[in-house]
Amino acid sequence: xxxxxxxxxxxxxxxxxxxxxxxxxxxxxxxxxxxxxxxxxxxxxxxxxxxxxxxxxxxxxxxxxxxxxxxxxxxxxxxxxxxxxxxxxxxxxxxxxxxxxxxxxxxxxxxxxxxxxxxxxxxxxxxxxxxxxxxxxxxxxxxxxxxxxx
Ligand SMILES: [Cu+2]
Numbered sequence: 001x002x003x004x005x006x007x008x009x010x011x012x013x014x015x016x017x018x019x020x021x022x023x024x025x026x027x028x029x030x031x032x033x034x035x036x037x038x039x040x041x042x043x044x045x046x047x048x049x050x051x052x053x054x055x056x057x058x059x060x061x062x063x064x065x066x067x068x069x070x071x072x073x074x075x076x077x078x079x080x081x082x083x084x085x086x087x088x089x090x091x092x093x094x095x096x097x098x099x100x101x102x103x104x105x106x107x108x109x110x111x112x113x114x115x116x117x118x119x120x121x122x123x124x125x126x127x128x129x130x131x132x133x134x135x136x137x138x139x140x141x142x143x144x145x146x147x148x149x150x
Contacts, residue, residue, distance in 0.1 A: 045072050058082045065094035065107060065129070068136030074143045077119045083144070085115040095131030098144065106131050119146045 019027075059081045064071045065088065077083050087096055089107045096105040101117045129140035 041071075058084060060084045060086070062086050062088065063142070065089045065096070065140075066091050067134050068129070068140040070127075070129075070140065070142035072142070074145055076145045076147065078147055079119060079122050079149045081119045081146075083115075083117055083119050086112050087115060088112045092133050093131055094133050094140070095129045096127055097130040098125065098127040100125040100144075103127075104130060119144070122146050122148050 057080060059077045061072075061075045061084070063075070063085050075083075075085070087105060087107050089109050089111065091109060093106060093108050096107065096113070096115065097103070098115070098117070100121060100123075103115055103117055105113045105115055107113045123146060125144045125146070126141055127144060128142075129137055133140065
């Protein structure tokens with residue numbers, strides 16, 4: 001058979017499909033790519049919840065909006081911090097509403113909007129998308145966690 005890489009061996013009524021090394025290699029290769037992608041997303045989410053720049057009381061974050069998620073899903077600051085969020089969209093226009101500080105924003109694809117506020121309240125505060133961006137829009141939310149200064 002020229003059309004298929006697999007060799008089909010017929011043993012009486014039994015049919016065995018013997019995978020060629022190319023197919024085995026491709027399966028393992030694809031599996032590794034998927035694992036790396038998953039690891040990448042988890043690593044990105046876990047690391048970006050902490051500020052990239054920590055100039056004393058100013059905490060800077062890069063938040064990415066995409067259908068239908070914000071990454072990171074949570075950012076952490078201390079009470080009294082001056083918080084700067086650089087919000088980017090990598091697909092369609094997305095919104096931003098941080099109710100606790102009444103801050104709204106909209107971000108166009110491949111553009112960055114800067115959001116700034118002082119974290120003068122302690123707790124877990126939600127921000128969510130206010131620009132209809134598709135079927136998962138309603139669930140597009142993330143959090144600002146403000147911890148008490150110890
Ligand atoms: Cu939306």
